[in-house]
Amino acid sequence: MIREQLEKADAIEARIQEKKQDGAGPEELEMLRIEKARMLRPLTHPNANERVYLARRIDRPHLKDFIPNLFTDFLEMKGDHLYGDDHAILGGIAFFHGRAVSVVGHCKGHSAEENLACCFGMPRPEGYRKALRIMEEAEKFQRPILTFIDTPGAYPGKDAEEHGQGEAIARNLAAMSRLTVPVISIVTGEGNSGGALAIGVANRILMLEYAVYSVLSPEGFASILWKDASRAPEAAGKMHLTAEDLVEAGVVDEIVPEPLGGAQEDPGRLYASLDKAIQEALCSFDGMMPEEIRAQRWEKFRRIGNGE
Known part of the structure; x- marks a missing residue:
């Protein structure tokens, strides 16, 4: 419908x-x-499968839309200093209401050509190493980190495995758990698997109202469980991947409301809501010591799944 x-x-x-x-x-x-x-x-109340459709719409705002509408003086950082530059990850330094921050996230496009250029938001190992480089630089200069999650998952190709995809993701998870600066993650579209979590070990996780966040795609879930990817709509209803489900589970901290019909219907309204949510999230860490920030993140992830 x-x-x-x-x-x-x-x-x-x-x-x-x-x-x-x-x-x-x-x-x-x-x-x-x-x-x-x-x-x-x-x-007004789309079901889980309808939210998957909304999260994947090609006209939905992506990172290249958020950056000019939320930040000023963005300076892009390229490359992983080891192998190359992955266009599926975009990041750098910017100002948010006069405050220096580091921004990193998955990059998608609004056309087939743009999506091919950034591999439909599926990073290779060099992309995750670039993200880690940006985050480590933020740690060095004590800048807050804002990550934007919107990916079908890490790129599953042979070359990615040969270049150390699993190791790159694991290294990011370990490094993010040790950061002493505030990390705010925003799930803006679809966030699937380790490809999303590799930039999602955050102190606070915000999620757009019609975004989805899960261990894998509904198609992958249906293929594994029932050997039938066509049952993806049924799988979506069982995966608890909506923003409301994840707030209840303690994974997501705040839902950012979207315009009726999705973010693409009124991007300006979404940017205003997200701007306010990010400001409040950053202010919540003002006055906290670096070790307290790290401990808070550690405790947040330890509690997930415990029913607390």
């Missing part, structure tokens, strides 16, 4: 843009906006 409703809403939005170019009056444009809102109204 949600796919059909959003397609109808997209068609109305296209008409709105055409009418604007043709010089249509405000009354005609308002009527179209009301019609679009009516199409989106039934989407």
Whole structure:
């Protein structure tokens, strides 16, 4: 249902843009906006499988959209100083409301060409080593770290395994657990498997309302459990991958609300909500000693799964 409703809403939005170019009056444009809102109204409570669809939409805001709308003076850092530069990971230094921070996350595109250039957000080992390099540099200069999670998982190709994919992910997990600066992770789309967790060992985890976060994709779950990837919608309902599920489980700390129909319907509104959530998350660590910050992160992950 949600796919059909959003397609109808997209068609109305296209008409709105055409009418604007043709010089249509405000009354005609308002009527179209009301019609679009009516199409989106039934989407108030999407189920788990519908959220997977929303999280994967190609027009959903990605890291390259968040950076210019949340940060200033972003300076990109490239390469892992060992092998190469992985375009599936984007990161660097920026200012957030005048405060120096390090930013790193998965990179996706809004077209097939852009997604091919960044491997659809699936990092290779050099990408995770680049992320670690950025985080270690942040630790050295005591800058908070903001990570943006949006990946189907780590790249599963032969070359990635030959270059040490598992070791790179494991090294990130160990290194992040030792950091003494605040780490805030934001799940913005889909966050699957170790490919997501490799930049997700954080003091606070924020999650967009229609994002999903899980140990693997619903297709992978269905293939392993039932040997049938076509049962992915059923799997999504059993995986507890929604923001509400994960807050209840103690994995996610805060849900960032999205516009009706998904973040792509009103990106500006989402940026404002996320900006506020990040500010509050960072302020919660003001006055804490470095060792206290590290201990808080350690305790957060020790409690997950204990039912506490």
